[in-house]
Amino acid sequence: MTAAREAPLRRWLSFRPYGTERAHMPETASAHEDHTPYSAGIVSVLPFLYIAWADGLLTPTQIEEINTRVAAQSWLSPDERERLRGWLDPEHPPDATTYYRWVRQIKASAHDMPSAAQKSLAELGVDMARLAGVDGPTDEAQRALAEIEEALGVVGREAVRELVGERPPAADAAGEVLPVEVAGLRAALDGRLAPLRDRIRTLLCDPAFRYPETETPTEEMREIVLGWTRRLADHGVGAVAFPEYAGGHDDLEGFIASFETIAYHDLSLTIKFGVQFGLFGGAIRALGSDAQKRTYLPDAASLALPGCFAMTERGHGSNVRDLQTTATYDAAAQEFVVRTPTEPDHKEWIGNAAAHARMATVFAQLVIVGQGYGVHAFLVPIRNRAGETIPGVRIGDSGHKLGLNGVDNGRIWFADLRIPR
Template structure:
């Protein structure tokens, strides 16, 4: 049994400890140390041999012996001032000096020990932090922010800070409390009920003209949308379908009579409505959707028809349960001519909620998320609607069936109609960003409190002190700030654009930012989930829900890949026009081919 109170033994104890620390002492290593130990004539001969006896790969120390060594090292170290920055040689020398007989070691001993240590290529710091001290209680994290919180808040809240604050206050009302236990039918009713409360507050019609009870300010509407997205994502999407897509299509594609008749009922939710563009067969390629609207001059009516099953309307929000009217996109036929996609107001349910005759409705069923929104399918079996139900800002049909439009080319007309959806795209990008912010807040806060691993003589380390953890969260936080300001700026410019001005550049930016921001959301929420470890997987941590609800943001309001192809194509066409350079033409062709002729548009 090694006498751990002997200064000579104590001097080499750190090396003995390390030699056995990974359990297996390789013969060549053992030889090296033994050779060196035997050369230390300041250690008396018998002790030298005893030490060498403990360096035999064939007879490791027992756990109890090993435990005693550790205890001797710890106790010895506690009486000295060694830190984790010291070498093992220093530790040995120090605890030898502090040993029972107090005798200091001869001067050359330290250098000799250092040589052994170097020969063994040991990371002394790691070993020492294993040995030294007990872990004290963690300090509470500092709470003082190193910047002016109010100033940053004001900057982030932006132009419509008051409105934001109003929405936040509203959402704190117990009426808006989460009810995680609701099944899908009850959740849908809950979300409808919430939308009604928001409508009562006049928040639905903010984007509509003042003469129809609105505020004429899309900036305000988008602010509300973005703020609601910190709460429940089904709520924000239902809100968007009713007031943004349904009401917005009437506002942007209709004319005075439609505004007069429908904007106020839409804003008050007296008339719940849908935006029925997508078909089963055509999602991104809206231009080729197959629902028809044939004009019958004898009756002065349009006949809305679903020619076959692939032409059924698919995924239509508000259709499965609550919608009573739908803006239906269909190919207009009149006077023997085909004029492309136009929008028509089609009643789909009576006031008591039964489907209208010749309208068939089906529920799209459970989704990965957003189950508070009732998405449905619609079939029209030669449904007749009055001529006035054509939303006729970009195309009119006279009673005799003759067609007129301020835009002669059907292509240009189509794109102009769809550019009215830019507001929706900006809204979705901002709502996605709100969810990313929620997820980041959860993960960053957790990372600042959760401690895991750490040096022995210090509290465990908050996750955010690890470089990897910082790099997982902080660049995403920075991008989130950047996107916030980019989208805020875009919103401001969009809101300032008159109803008749061209949206061309704003549209291209909205397409690119919608795709970029929603992909950023998906990526950020994934990282936030993982950064919370197991706790990120709890349902009540919210990240799972945020992930599932926003997953479709990359698909709807314009599929991201298709949007990005469009943006790229636009940029390359611009180049082509500017330079007329064959190489650039080649590049443009490459992208254009990738889309097989042309990606028309998407909703």
């Protein structure tokens, strides 16, 4: 993963002013805060700035959507548009002081406003501008704000109520308060990894993860799921369990929580994600030498190197000890020779093998000078950068399955393929 690509994504994953605000939002302005009053145009957009950066409410694409629309509003002055543009860049969140100033101003205005908790974002912005003592926003401005809110497709009223008012108690059909407190239950189930799970949920709400038509052909579905996996990798999610030099922080529990959370969206994506980062990358992480980890983990994490985990054979699934594939050491050449002894000994059901993987962690019987040393894992290239199968490797496609058709399962045969020690 390159530094340029990594930095903004990390920022998005780690920024959480709203969560912090809930816990200990400063009641008063800080000494370093800029106290210059905001102009009417800025004040009317404050509720949108708040929702853009409130924890887990909008995806980067939605923030970009507000940015694009705000930039097109002729009722805002060029200075206002420029200032707002700086606050609506998904890759550069505002600093906490600025964010808290917005929150405080919204809360203070709402306090002086009848029924503030029932307003939409647009209504709140318009009334805030009026309260600020300036002429009421024009009809054009009011319409534009309402359109932005509608285009976002978010429940603005709920966000406003969450910030400035009390949430009405949930009630059953008889009007009695239900015994389950949803937010509390969710917090208990999410545990210490709630912020990570929230960020992944938000990411998965991005329009980029929208489901395709149910009758999408297998080939197309595989590419869609590959694109989704790439997007997760771009946001650093695949690297969570890897060391820092590969973009992660050695958090295996976080990786499992990510895997679970992704499963609420799509199971093909879950398996593709699990194969790439958990099986392929995970095997390198757990079994590789330090040099192998440093060479391959960063590219496995960023999906620059798509890989697969080739353990199962047609005749050996649960019984891994008796796998038939061999890796025979050639001491003179300092190479291992990987071989599928007979046609039915091929690797079977291997996820990512049929179309995308360029490398495989192959589980094979290690043989040195005629002596067997049991099953070991070997890093074996199977395709070149152009996606062509390399000499010594044959790959078959498991084809359309009853389910998980976003995953390209395949079979692999090795014909005395040589890999360096």
